Amino acid sequence: MSLETHETVTAKIFPHPLNAWYAVAWDHEVTAKEPMSRTIAGKSMVLYRTTDNRPVALADACWHRLAPLSMGTLVGSDEIQCPYHGLRYNSTGRCTSMPAQQTVNPSAMVPSYPVVERYRYLWVWPGDMTLADPDLIPDMSQMSSPEWAGDGETIHAACNYQLILDNLMDLTHEEFVHGASLGQAELSESGFHTKLEDDGSVTVTRWMHEVEPPPFWRRNMRDKFPDFDGLVDRWQIIHYYAPSTICIDVGVAKAGTGADQGDRSQGVNGYVMNTITPETDRSSHYFWAFMRNYRLESQTITTQLRNGVHGVFGEDEVMLQAQQAAIDANPDHEFYSLNIDAGGMWVRRILDRMLAAEERGEDPLSARDLTGIGAAER
Amino acid sequence: MSSDPRPAWTTARVVESRPVTDRIRRVTFERPAGRRAAPGTHVDVRVRTPKGEDVRSYSIVESSADGSRLTVSVMRAQASRGGSVFMHGLVEGDEIECTQPLQNFELRHGAHRYVVLAAGVGITAVIEMGRVLHRLGQDYRFVYVGRSRAQMAYVDELAALHGDRLELRVDDEGTGLDVESLVADLPDDGRAEVYMCGPIRLMDAVRRSWLSHGRPIADLRFETFGSSGWFEPEAFEVEIPELGLSTVVASDASLLEALAAAGADMMYDCRKGECGLCEVTISSVRGRVDHRDVFLSDDEKATDETLCICVSRIAAPEDGDAGTGRLTLTL
Numbered sequence: 001m002s003l004e005t006h007e008t009v010t011a012k013i014f015p016h017p018l019n020a021w022y023a024v025a026w027d028h029e030v031t032a033k034e035p036m037s038r039t040i041a042g043k044s045m046v047l048y049r050t051t052d053n054r055p056v057a058l059a060d061a062c063w064h065r066l067a068p069l070s071m072g073t074l075v076g077s078d079e080i081q082c083p084y085h086g087l088r089y090n091s092t093g094r095c096t097s098m099p100a101q102q103t104v105n106p107s108a109m110v111p112s113y114p115v116v117e118r119y120r121y122l123w124v125w126p127g128d129m130t131l132a133d134p135d136l137i138p139d140m141s142q143m144s145s146p147e148w149a150g151d152g153e154t155i156h157a158a159c160n161y162q163l164i165l166d167n168l169m170d171l172t173h174e175e176f177v178h179g180a181s182l183g184q185a186e187l188s189e190s191g192f193h194t195k196l197e198d199d200g201s202v203t204v205t206r207w208m209h210e211v212e213p214p215p216f217w218r219r220n221m222r223d224k225f226p227d228f229d230g231l232v233d234r235w236q237i238i239h240y241y242a243p244s245t246i247c248i249d250v251g252v253a254k255a256g257t258g259a260d261q262g263d264r265s266q267g268v269n270g271y272v273m274n275t276i277t278p279e280t281d282r283s284s285h286y287f288w289a290f291m292r293n294y295r296l297e298s299q300t301i302t303t304q305l306r307n308g309v310h311g312v313f314g315e316d317e318v319m320l321q322a323q324q325a326a327i328d329a330n331p332d333h334e335f336y337s338l339n340i341d342a343g344g345m346w347v348r349r350i351l352d353r354m355l356a357a358e359e360r361g362e363d364p365l366s367a368r369d370l371t372g373i374g375a376a377e378r
Numbered sequence: 379m380s381s382d383p384r385p386a387w388t389t390a391r392v393v394e395s396r397p398v399t400d401r402i403r404r405v406t407f408e409r410p411a412g413r414r415a416a417p418g419t420h421v422d423v424r425v426r427t428p429k430g431e432d433v434r435s436y437s438i439v440e441s442s443a444d445g446s447r448l449t450v451s452v453m454r455a456q457a458s459r460g461g462s463v464f465m466h467g468l469v470e471g472d473e474i475e476c477t478q479p480l481q482n483f484e485l486r487h488g489a490h491r492y493v494v495l496a497a498g499v500g501i502t503a504v505i506e507m508g509r510v511l512h513r514l515g516q517d518y519r520f521v522y523v524g525r526s527r528a529q530m531a532y533v534d535e536l537a538a539l540h541g542d543r544l545e546l547r548v549d550d551e552g553t554g555l556d557v558e559s560l561v562a563d564l565p566d567d568g569r570a571e572v573y574m575c576g577p578i579r580l581m582d583a584v585r586r587s588w589l590s591h592g593r594p595i596a597d598l599r600f601e602t603f604g605s606s607g608w609f610e611p612e613a614f615e616v617e618i619p620e621l622g623l624s625t626v627v628a629s630d631a632s633l634l635e636a637l638a639a640a641g642a643d644m645m646y647d648c649r650k651g652e653c654g655l656c657e658v659t660i661s662s663v664r665g666r667v668d669h670r671d672v673f674l675s676d677d678e679k680a681t682d683e684t685l686c687i688c689v690s691r692i693a694a695p696e697d698g699d700a701g702t703g704r705l706t707l708t709l
Binding site for chain 2: 050052054056058077078090091092093094095096101102103104105106107109112113114115128129130131132133134135360361362363
């Protein structure tokens with residue numbers, strides 16, 4: 001394979017693919033009572049449900065004079081009425097009624113975006129609808145599995161979505177940004193392994209053996225093992241799914257009990273679920289949740305974990321916003337990379353390939369494109 | 379949003395031409411790359427006929443990812459005006475003039491369920507829609523109507539892809555389509571969008587049945603290739619007494635164009651008979667009003683009180699001795 005040239009790979013304002021599923025909302029946010037507005041990948045959408053609970057995503061601008069449909073009302077079984085002149089649209093975005101005339105202009109319609117409900121989120125496809133295969137939705141199955149419990153929130157982050165992916169693909173920042181809860185010196189001292197998988201996902205694996213558990217993990221261990229004290233083996237296994245979903249298998253187990261050989265029975269295991277949706281070039285909807293596979297019955301633990309992660313991610317939010325401001329204040333300065341950026345750089349290369357495939361009109365997210373097999377043909 | 383961009387003509391080179399039934403031929407050609415042709419799109423092709431050059435529209439059956447390689451399928455019509463004979467004569471290496479893919483029949487996401495209805499060579503307009511509905515995991519039925527299996531193109535491919543969702547309706551096998559039960563059997567609990575392409579008589583039967591069941595007309599989709607009116611276009615006179623204006627509308631000009639050329643400042647926008655901005659009151663007419671718009675309802679058209687001047691015309695009185703059509707308008 002010849003070396004590719006990547007002009008966009010270290011872009012500071014990273015472009016986003018359109019031919020991809022993005023989380024647009026939590027399932028409970030979109031109702032059959034009132035429409036809501038949200039901008040995804042630069043496209044403003046109105047979201048609602050039909051009376052039989054199907055989610056609908058239309059362009060949030062009336063065909064006529066572009067008044068926002070999200071200020072309108074839901075009528076009938078599946079229609080939305082423009083707040084300005086009363087034009088009505090069905091769930092495919094076709095106009096069904098116009099004021100003061102007996103007919104409807106057959107050309108009158110607003111874009112309708114593919115939308116699928118899965119893993120407690122609604123997902124939309126802002127690009128070429130003919131490519132919107134629901135099987136391409138990234139695997140976040142822990143969100144809706146009976147073997148996992150947890151909850152999460154949305155951060156409206158004032159930064160380019162790729163900065164959040166960089167953040168999650170390299171967790172050495174925990175030592176510096178989250179010193180009070182998650183950080184420990186062993187994070188940057190222990191080695192990690194980065195791998196581009198055959199299916200186009202990227203895995204970054206880090207094990208820390210026989211370490212003191214940081215406060216967050218000591219508390220979690222005691223939820224399962226009330227008398228626990230001592231050293232742990234700690235793991236972080238980051239799974240990236242294009243374009244912008246990162247599920248992190250995290251946990252600790254009593255040191256030397258074989259967690260790294262597959263026996264996690266003497267530990268606690270969580271999954272940090274993150275899916276990041278570009279809103280504009282400089283803002284993102286960051287949907288996250290923390291799922292666990294122990295003490296499923298305890299709503300108290302669910303709330304405590306959600307609140308704990310809320311605090312941790314608040315620290316990231318401050319850093320990301322400040323980083324975006326510094327990027328904008330220093331337009332002549334470039335990005336340089338460190339060894340720790342391997343995961344984030346794979347993400348950037350994969351996104352670069354997705355964007356190139358999109359240019360060529362090819363099917364997105366095929367492993368062939370993501371892994372670069374066949375790149376030499378380009 | 380859905381209005382077509384203007385047709386842009388380019389030269390394309392035929393790279394494959396082969397029969398798929400006795401009378402249907404598949405022609406694949408290469409043209410400059412752009413975007414993948416969406417389901418429901420067609421190309422206009424310049425054809426040579428005994429009467430000279432003409433333009434025909436053909437639905438795109440297949441498109442490469444970048445739209446550089448397009449396939450159409452053409453039925454050799456019994457009463458051909460020459461277009462299908464020309465297309466059937468094409469061989470590999472021939473050059474043709476054609477447009478980019480044009481959209482008139484857009485597949486939309488968001489329906490509760492879908493029915494694709496194809497009859498005869500109408501299959502060409504919807505075959506790609508079927509592929510996309512399958513890929514997107516939508517709830518759909520694909521109904522394919524024909525006189526005999528030998529005349530039905532792409533049956534094997536459709537059966538392989540759609541399995542149980544494909545419903546073959548073959549006249550000479552005694553399984554022909556009953557339009558009334560097709561419409562009546564659509565579930566009432568939710569909406570179904572129907573995309574149809576076939577002979578005008580079949581589509582009209584479906585449309586009438588659709589309306590008689592009170593189903594929303596927006597859910598029935600078909601391609602009209604523009605309303606061609608009830609009469610051949612002919613020249614007629616138009617007069618606006620308030621403006622002291624009188625002129626003749628030539629057979630190849632619109633009423634709007636003739637009035638503008640004569641100095642009248644008329645209001646208009648879409649020029650396709652859709653928006654209704656150009657509606658004008660008729661004060662008298664000699665001849666028959668040929669309403670070609672989709673703005674006025676059938677009831678409104680029947681009164682002949684107004685017409686849409688961007689597309690509608692006047693035909694001479696039935697009594698051939700009464701002279702050409704004549705229209706007087708009130709502003």
